[in-house]
Amino acid sequence: xxxxxxxxxxxxxxxxxxxxxxxxxxxxxxxxxxxxxxxxxxxxxxxxxxxxxxxxxxxxxxxxxxxxxxxxxxxxxxxxxxxxxxxxxxxxxxxxxxxxxxxxxxxxxxxxxxxxxxxxxxxxxxxxxxxxxxxxxxxxxxxxxxxxxxxxxxxxxxxxxxxxxxxxxxxxxxxxxxxxxxxxxxxxxxxxxxxxxxxxxxxxxxxxxxxxxxxxxxxxxxxxxxxxxxxxxxxxxxxxxxxxxxxxxxxxxxxxxxxxxxxxxxxxxxxxxxxxxxxxxxxxxxxxxxxxxxxxxxxxxxxxxxxxxxxxxxxxxxxxxxxxxxxxxxxxxxxx
Amino acid sequence: xxxxxxxxxxxxxxxxxxxxxxxxxxxxxxxxxxxxxxxxxxxxxxxxxxxxxxxxxxxxxxxxxxxxxxxxxxxxxxxxxxxxxxxxxxxxxxxxxxxxxxxxxxxxxxxxxxxxxxxxxxxxxxxxxxxxxxxxxxxxxxxxxxxxxxxxxxxxxxxxxxxxxxxxxxxxxxxxxxxxxxxxxxxxxxxxxxxxxxxxxxxxxxxxxxxxxxxxxxxxxxxxxxxxxxxxxxxxxxxxxxxxxxxxxxxxxxxxxxxxxxxxxxxxxxxxxxxxxxxx
Numbered sequence: 001x002x003x004x005x006x007x008x009x010x011x012x013x014x015x016x017x018x019x020x021x022x023x024x025x026x027x028x029x030x031x032x033x034x035x036x037x038x039x040x041x042x043x044x045x046x047x048x049x050x051x052x053x054x055x056x057x058x059x060x061x062x063x064x065x066x067x068x069x070x071x072x073x074x075x076x077x078x079x080x081x082x083x084x085x086x087x088x089x090x091x092x093x094x095x096x097x098x099x100x101x102x103x104x105x106x107x108x109x110x111x112x113x114x115x116x117x118x119x120x121x122x123x124x125x126x127x128x129x130x131x132x133x134x135x136x137x138x139x140x141x142x143x144x145x146x147x148x149x150x151x152x153x154x155x156x157x158x159x160x161x162x163x164x165x166x167x168x169x170x171x172x173x174x175x176x177x178x179x180x181x182x183x184x185x186x187x188x189x190x191x192x193x194x195x196x197x198x199x200x201x202x203x204x205x206x207x208x209x210x211x212x213x214x215x216x217x218x219x220x221x222x223x224x225x226x227x228x229x230x231x232x233x234x235x236x237x238x239x240x241x242x243x244x245x246x247x248x249x250x251x252x253x254x255x256x257x258x259x260x261x262x263x264x265x266x267x268x269x270x271x272x273x274x275x276x277x278x279x280x281x282x283x284x285x286x287x288x289x290x291x292x293x294x295x296x297x298x299x300x301x302x303x304x305x306x307x308x309x310x311x312x313x314x315x316x317x318x319x320x321x322x323x324x325x326x327x328x329x330x331x332x333x334x335x336x
Numbered sequence: 337x338x339x340x341x342x343x344x345x346x347x348x349x350x351x352x353x354x355x356x357x358x359x360x361x362x363x364x365x366x367x368x369x370x371x372x373x374x375x376x377x378x379x380x381x382x383x384x385x386x387x388x389x390x391x392x393x394x395x396x397x398x399x400x401x402x403x404x405x406x407x408x409x410x411x412x413x414x415x416x417x418x419x420x421x422x423x424x425x426x427x428x429x430x431x432x433x434x435x436x437x438x439x440x441x442x443x444x445x446x447x448x449x450x451x452x453x454x455x456x457x458x459x460x461x462x463x464x465x466x467x468x469x470x471x472x473x474x475x476x477x478x479x480x481x482x483x484x485x486x487x488x489x490x491x492x493x494x495x496x497x498x499x500x501x502x503x504x505x506x507x508x509x510x511x512x513x514x515x516x517x518x519x520x521x522x523x524x525x526x527x528x529x530x531x532x533x534x535x536x537x538x539x540x541x542x543x544x545x546x547x548x549x550x551x552x553x554x555x556x557x558x559x560x561x562x563x564x565x566x567x568x569x570x571x572x573x574x575x576x577x578x579x580x581x582x583x584x585x586x587x588x589x590x591x592x593x594x595x596x597x598x599x600x601x602x603x604x605x606x607x608x609x610x611x612x613x614x615x616x
Contacts, residue, residue: 171462178461179453179468182440186448189437192399196431197449197515198423199456207458 006274008147013270014263016154017226020161021047021219022265025239026246026258027168028215033244034253035176036208037188039092042083042099043216043243045106048235049075050217051224052110056118058128065131069221076217079106080210088205095209103240111232124231132157132225161222165259168215173255175211184208185253216243245307251319260318268306272299348411350375350519350550351396351427356405358388358395358574366392367574368405373519373567375410378541378551380561380582383571384594389554390432392571393523397429398422410518424451426518432527432554434504438497442488445496445507446479447472449514475514482510486540502533509540513549520544522553526560538564558586558595570594 013019025043032038053072057063063071083102087094110119138152150158175181184204186194191201224230242265250261276295279285290298314320349372358366366388373379383389394400396407398419406415409427417425428449437445453475454460455468483489486506491499496507505525512520525541526534541564545551555561561568561582568585570577572594578585585591 175458175461178465179447179455179472180458180461182444182448183456186437186440186444189439190435192431193435193437194448195399195419196397196423196429197511198420198428198451200418200420211458 002278004147006271006278009274010267010271011148012150013266015158015162016150016266017157017161017222019262019266020158020165021223021226022242022246023165023259023262024161024168024219024222025216025243026250026261027165027172028212028219029243029247030212030252030254030258031172031175031215032208032212034247034257035181035188036184036205037092038088038205038209038212039096040099040209040212041096041237041240041244042101042103043212044235044237044239045099045103046076046079046213046216047220047223047239048103048106048110048232049079050220051230051235052119052220053217054221055125055128055224055230058131059125060118072217072221073214076213076220077210080206080213084206084209088202088209100237100240103235104237107232107235119232122232124229124234126229128230129225129228133228157222157226161226164218164222168218169255169259171211176255180204245303248307248317249310251317254317254319257317257319264318265303268303269299272302348375349373350410351407351552353396353407354405356392356395356407357403358391358400359403365574366395366402368392368571368576371407371569371576373550373552375550376545376548377566378545378553378564379567379569380565381552381554381569381571382556382558382561382585383577384556387571387594388574389556389571390523391574393429393521393554397427397521399429423515426516427521428512428515428517428519429521430508430512430523430525432523434501434508436496436499436504436507439495441493442483442496442499442507443476443479443492446482446511446514447475449511450475450479451515479514482514486510502529505529505533505537506540509537513544517549519550519552522551524554524556526555526557534560562586 025047028046029040029043032040050072053075054065054068057068057071058065079102083095083098087098109115111122113121115121133153133156136153136156138155140152142149142151143155144150176185183194183199187199187201187204194201194204220235223234227234246261246265247258248261249264250259251257273295276285276290276298277292280287280290280292280295310317351371351373353368353371356366356368356371357364371392381389381393391400395402398417398421402416406413408414409422409425412425414422414425414427423429437448440448450471453468453471454464455472460468480489480492483492486509488503488506488510491503496504499507509522509525522541525537529537538560541551541553553565565582567579568582569579570585570588570591572590577590577594578588580588
């Protein structure tokens with residue numbers, strides 16, 4: 001068993017573009033769910049329209065990359081309006097249902113034969129990101145220390161991804177510490193009170209949904225660029241649930257929660273993957289018990305177990321502020 | 337009663353309503369022909385359970401829609417405006433089951449109600465930081481004063497979730513006052529509150545009136561109503577039964593009937609009920 005290799009795999013995943021993608025989607029979800037209390041189960045849908053908005057503009061219409069990015073953002077914004085305008089006046093459950101359904105409908109629509117002339121159907125399209133990789137300042141070499149290394153291209157997309165994460169986190173931090181943030185946190189607590197105090201809560205919820213959706217669209221673009229490929233089935237409902245898992249691991253309603261969560265999520269996923277594979281190939285675990293093809297699902301089960309443990313011992317995630325202090329002890333403190 | 341303007345025609349109504357109806361299927365929950373609140377008074381809206389008080393209250397404040405009717409605030413037509421716009425026009429309500437924003441600190445609870453905070457728009461929040469910070473400093477000072485007035489200043493930094501039921505009532509009132517209402521609507525402010533706190537709340541309500549804010553409150557405890565209100569409006573079966581001073585309304589045979597017909601007055605004989613109105 002080569003534990004250094006396990007560590008290198010884990011670290012590579014935790015700082016790689018995939019983790020940045022998940023962090024971005026979760027930063028958006030944090031704004032929606034963590035602060036405004038909006039149940040958006042369709043983050044994958046926002047990622048899909050972002051990724052496809054960019055890719056289709058570039059490949060079908062020959063648009064430059066920057067224009068593709070703008071189209072992707074516009075698509076994310078329109079999806080937020082489409083989902084939010086009819087449902088945000090209703091109880092929270094309706095948004096949850098609408099978002100999860102819309103994300104699935106979009107995926108099925110984009111993979112359908114009828115839409116293939118625009119969306120390339122089930123197989124999607126590859127190698128559309130040369131404009132992006134032409135800008136790569138790192139060249140083709142390999143960068144890293146010892147066993148841990150990234151290619152120049154990977155380093156480039158990872159850097160761009162994490163810079164975007166930093167921008168999204170900074171925007172969130174500025175907003176939630178402002179009076180605007182106070183209003184959306186109050187809406188999460190009790191929307192009617194906020195309306196009674198003269199705030200147009202509908203507009204606030206729509207803003208939070210749109211901002212979080214835009215961040216997810218950017219995540220979808222980074223995902224497409226990182227893999228130089230886009231297929232509808234990348235954007236399954238699983239992706240939306242991973243975004244929730246990331247947020248819950250890191251800390252709901254904490255500015256850095258999604259970032260910590262994304263790193264933790266990929267660290268857990270990649271370490272267990274690498275460890276299990278090595279254990280099987282080196283015979284520590286007999287391949288009658290477990291074969292390498294079982295590793296994929298098992299590593300996700302391990303992340304699930306970690307999530308359950310978190311819910312039990314640290315319900316607010318790793319960065320939780322409130323968990324150690326129950327309502328009862330806080331009351332006792334006040335009384336004292 | 338106390339220092340209120342006497343006579344019914346002397347002050348212009350701050351709130352008036354005509355022909356307000358609210359139906360749920362075949363049931364007409366509210367059917368109010370005429371309703372008015374005189375400026376500068378404490379007006380009580382009373383009636384047995386199920387009389388339609390709360391529904392009427394919700395309709396007026398934009399939390400429920402009306403099927404018919406019109407109402408005006410200080411002479412301005414405000415029929416059917418959404419709740420948040422009514423609040424901005426100076427008509428601010430509280431809730432029967434107190435609603436504190438549990439995750440926000442007491443200070444944040446009160447600051448939330450400050451009118452005209454520019455940092456509450458996304459653009460203002462991001463690009464007008466210096467401007468809203470200045471506003472915030474002024475507002476914080478006022479919020480602290482209000483918290484002190486309601487005896488909550490020591491807990492200003494605590495999340496509102498740790499407050500007791502009674503303290504939440506006080507916080508809710510402080511929050512409503514922060515929004516500088518012209519008309520404060522209190523939905524059963526004394527419900528589920530211990531007798532000592534009722535006195536405190538009544539003192540605060542009188543104080544608010546003395547500062548020039550009109551108060552309309554829903555209540556069904558006759559003692560409380562007789563003690564504090566200038567005007568009383570009694571509702572039953574969705575209609576206004578009687579309007580007048582507390583003593584007038586409580587002598588009204590229809591009102592006595594309505595209260596006797598309901599469960600909560602089971603052990604009150606009419607004489608006793610009317611008598612309550614004259615107690616201090």
